[in-house]
Amino acid sequence: AQTVTQSQPEMSVQEAETVTLSCTYDTSENNYYLFWYKQPPSRQMILVIRQEAYKQQNATENRFSVNFQKAAKSFSLKISDSQLGDTAMYFCAFPGGGTSYGKLTFGQGTILTVHP
Amino acid sequence: SQTIHQWPATLVQPVGSPLSLECTVEGTSNPNLYWYRQAAGRGLQLLFYSVGIGQISSEVPQNLSASRPQDRQFILSSKKLLLSDSGFYLCAWSLGLAGARGRELFFGEGSRLTVL
Secondary structure, three states: OOOEEOOOOEEEEEOOOOEEEOOEEOOOOOOOEEEEEEEOOOOOOEEEEEEEOOOOOOOEEOOEEEEEEOOOOEEEEEEOOOOHHHOEEEEEEEOOOOOOOOOOEEOOOEEEEEEO | OOEEEEEOOEEEEOOOOOEEEEEEEEOOOOOEEEEEEEOOOOOEEEEEEEEEOOEEEEOOOOOOEEEEEEOOEEEEEEOOOOHHHOEEEEEEEEOOOOOHHHOOOEEOOOEEEEEO
16 A cells, blocks of 8 residues: 655744654655645645655755655655744645545644744 | 635534535536545545546545535535544545646635534
C-alpha cells in the first residue's frame, strides 16, 4: 500500500524563527506530485505548496519551501520567519492510489503552534 | 471563480437518526468530488469519490453512503447514525484527477457531526 507518514504530532516555534515539518511516503511510481496542505483553526484546508517528483529543484512559495529527497522518499516543509497566522494543522498528501486514481492520501497531520 | 459550499456547518444528531450533508460546487463543470472524514482533529480518511453524475466509488465500507444527483452536487447520507460516525466531514473537488499533474484538491469549510 502507498502510504504517507508524518511522525511529528505536534510542534511549536517562536515567531520569526524557522521550523521544519517532516513527511515520508512510500510509492513504486516514478513521477508524481506531493502536496502540503494547511488547516487553520477556522478549518478550511488550503494548499501551501506542491512538488513534482520529476524535478530535482525544491519548490518554494514565499516563506514556505520543501526539502525533497526522492531516494529517501522524504518531503519536509520548511517555514521561515514563522508568523502567528502559520498556527495550523499541516498535512502532507500524496496520490496514494497512484496518479491514475485521482485520490489524495493524507498523513496524520502535524499541529504547529507559533508563539509570540 | 470556483467556490465550494458545504452545509450544515454543525449538526448534533441522536444515534439511529438519519443524516444528510450537502456539498455544492460553483463556477466549474464536471468536477471530481470527494468526501473525507477527519476524526478527533487528526488525519483525513477518504470515504467516497465521484467522477460524474451517478458514479460513486466507496473507499471504506461503513454506515454511510453518497450520491451525486447533479453535476456539482454531492450528498453524504446515512439511514441510521452510529456513535462512531461523529467527526468532521470535508467535501472537496478537483478538476480532473486529484494529484495527477499537480492538480490540487479544493476543500469546503467542513461539517462537524456529533452523534449522541
